[in-house]
Amino acid sequence: MPNTGRDYDITVGCFGNPGSYSDQAMKESFAEKHIKPIYYDHFEDVVQAVSAGVVRYGVLPIENSSTGGITEVYDLIHRYDCRIVGEQYVRIEHHLLALPGTTLKDIRTVYSHPQGLAQCRDFLKAHPDWQLQPYFSTSQSAERVQREGGHDAAAIGNAISAELYHLQVLVPHINDNTTNFTRFVIVALHTEKRDGNNKITLVLTVRHRPGALYHVLGYFFYAGMNMTHLESRPIKGRPFEYFFHIDVIGSLDDPGVVKTLDELAGNCNYFKILGNYPADTGGTTDEIRTDRRNVGP
Numbered sequence: 177m178p179n180t181g182r183d184y185d186i187t188v189g190c191f192g193n194p195g196s197y198s199d200q201a202m203k204e205s206f207a208e209k210h211i212k213p214i215y216y217d218h219f220e221d222v223v224q225a226v227s228a229g230v231v232r233y234g235v236l237p238i239e240n241s242s243t244g245g246i247t248e249v250y251d252l253i254h255r256y257d258c259r260i261v262g263e264q265y266v267r268i269e270h271h272l273l274a275l276p277g278t279t280l281k282d283i284r285t286v287y288s289h290p291q292g293l294a295q296c297r298d299f300l301k302a303h304p305d306w307q308l309q310p311y312f313s314t315s316q317s318a319e320r321v322q323r324e325g326g327h328d329a330a331a332i333g334n335a336i337s338a339e340l341y342h343l344q345v346l347v348p349h350i351n352d353n354t355t356n357f358t359r360f361v362i363v364a365l366h367t368e369k370r371d372g373n374n375k376i377t378l379v380l381t382v383r384h385r386p387g388a389l390y391h392v393l394g395y396f397f398y399a400g401m402n403m404t405h406l407e408s409r410p411i412k413g414r415p416f417e418y419f420f421h422i423d424v425i426g427s428l429d430d431p432g433v434v435k436t437l438d439e440l441a442g443n444c445n446y447f448k449i450l451g452n453y454p455a456d457t458g459g460t461t462d463e464i465r466t467d468r469r470n471v472g473p
C-alpha cells in the first residue's frame with residue numbers, strides 16, 4: 177500500500193469481524209501500516225463504504241482456488257465504480273470449531289460462510305444429519321457458537337477464530353482441497369499510481385459476432401501479455417450477454433501495453449480498466465505455483 181505519511185488515518189473496510197479470512201488478508205496486506213479497521217456483515221457494505229468515502233480501502237475475497245470466482249464481488253466492484261489497488265493471497269485452512277467438551281455426536285448445526293460450507297463439502301457429506309446453516313462470515317459463525325454456548329453447534333473457520341472465541345478445534349483441516357487459497361482484492365475509489373504495478377484488471381463486452389472473444393484474447397497473445405484470470409458475468413436486462421472480467425500481467429507505464437489496450441478497447445462495445453496494481457508475489461504464491469503441478473480431477 178502507498179505510504180501516505182499519515183498511516184494512522186487509514187480506515188479499512190473489512191468483511192466479517194476479527195478472525196475472518198478477510199481480516200487475515202487485511203492484516204497481511206497492511207502489515208506495516210497503522211490501520212483503523214471497520215468490519216461489515218456483507219460484501220456490498222464494504223464496497224458501499226468505499227464508494228461513499230466512509231473508508232479509504234476495502235478488503236474482499238474475489239476468487240478461491242477450489243470454488244472459483246466469487247461472482248458477487250466482481251459485480252459489486254464494477255457496479256459501484258471502484259478500483260482495485262492491491263491483491264493478497266491467503267492460504268485457507270478450515271477447521272471444525274466447537275465449545276470445549278463438544279463431541280461429534282453432540283453436533284446438530286454447523287454454521288459458516290457459504291464459501292466455508294462449499295469448500296468442506298466432502299467432510300460435511302459424511303455427516304448427513306447435520307443441518308448446514310449459512311451465516312455472515314466464518315468468524316461470526318465462531319462467535320455465534322461461543323455466544324449461544326450450546327454443545328449442539330459447531331462452526332467452520334480458522335485457528336485464529338478458535339483462539340479469539342475460545343473454541344476448540346474439534347476436527348482440523350476439513351477443506352476438501354488441501355491446497356486451498358483465496359485471492360482477496362484491496363479496493364479504493366481511485367486508481368493508485370506507483371512503481372511495481374504489474375497486474376491489470378479490465379472489464380469489457382465484446383461485439384455480438386462469432387469469434388469476438390477469440391479476437392479480443394488474440395491481442396494479449398500477440399502482445400505477449402499473460403492472462404491470469406477470465407470471469408464472465410451476465411449483463412442485467414440483456415439475456416445471454418456478458419461482461420468479461422480479465423486479469424493480465426502488465427503495467428500502464430509500459431507504452432506497448434497502453435497501445436495494446438487502446439487497440440483492444442477500439443474493438444469492444446464497452447471497456448474499462450478497473451485497476452493496475454502489484455501482483456501478490458509473497459510466499460503464498462510460490463506455494464500455489466508448486467501446487468499447480470499437482471493437478472488431478
Ligand SMILES: O=C(O)C(=O)C[C@]1(C(=O)O)C=C[C@@H](O)C=C1
Pocket residue numbers: 191192195196197198199237240246268289291292312313314315358
Ligand atoms: O467468512 C470469511 O471469513 C471470509 O472472509 C469470507 C471467505 C469467502 O467469502 O471466500 C473468505 C475466504 C474463504 O474462502 C471463506 C470465506
